[in-house]
Amino acid sequence: CTPCTLHMGYNKVLAERDERLVSVDTWAEFVPNLNKGRLLLVPFCGAKQCEEAIKDKSKEESADAEVAGGLKMGAKGLCVPHEEKYNKACPATCIFPGCGGAVTRRTMFGRSY
Numbered sequence: 281c282t283p284c285t286l287h288m289g290y291n292k293v294l295a296e297r298d299e300r301l302v303s304v305d306t307w308a309e310f311v312p313n314l315n316k317g318r319l320l321l322v323p324f325c326g327a328k329q330c331e332e333a334i335k336d337k338s339k340e341e342s343a344d345a346e347v348a349g350g351l352k353m354g355a356k357g358l359c360v361p362h363e364e365k366y367n368k369a370c371p372a373t374c375i376f377p378g379c380g381g382a383v384t385r386r387t388m389f390g391r392s393y
Contacts, residue, residue: 307377311341319390325374325381355389
């Protein structure tokens with residue numbers, strides 16, 4: 281295994297991830313994109329109870345939908361990217377309906393398989 285081969289493998293995986301990564305600003309966009317197997321960059325307040333509510337509501341709204349990969353579990357927060365390119369035009373309030381919590385950065389949400 282050469283460093284060049286490792287670099288090519290890393291670039292391939294990175295490109296595949298980037299193809300699935302989408303910025304989502306409204307709840308109406310959240311579940312449809314999640315059901316397509318995408319990773320979502322969303323405005324999120326960071327509150328644990330809000331993350332649980334997002335998980336429950338996304339699972340509930342996916343119950344009757346066709347889902348990429350077939351799994352219909354709820355979404356969960358995966359990480360908070362530090363690179364500014366992931367935080368462009370980030371809304372100031374949380375994506376979850378009725379939350380209204382303050383947001384400074386996007387959080388990556390997705391399903392863990």
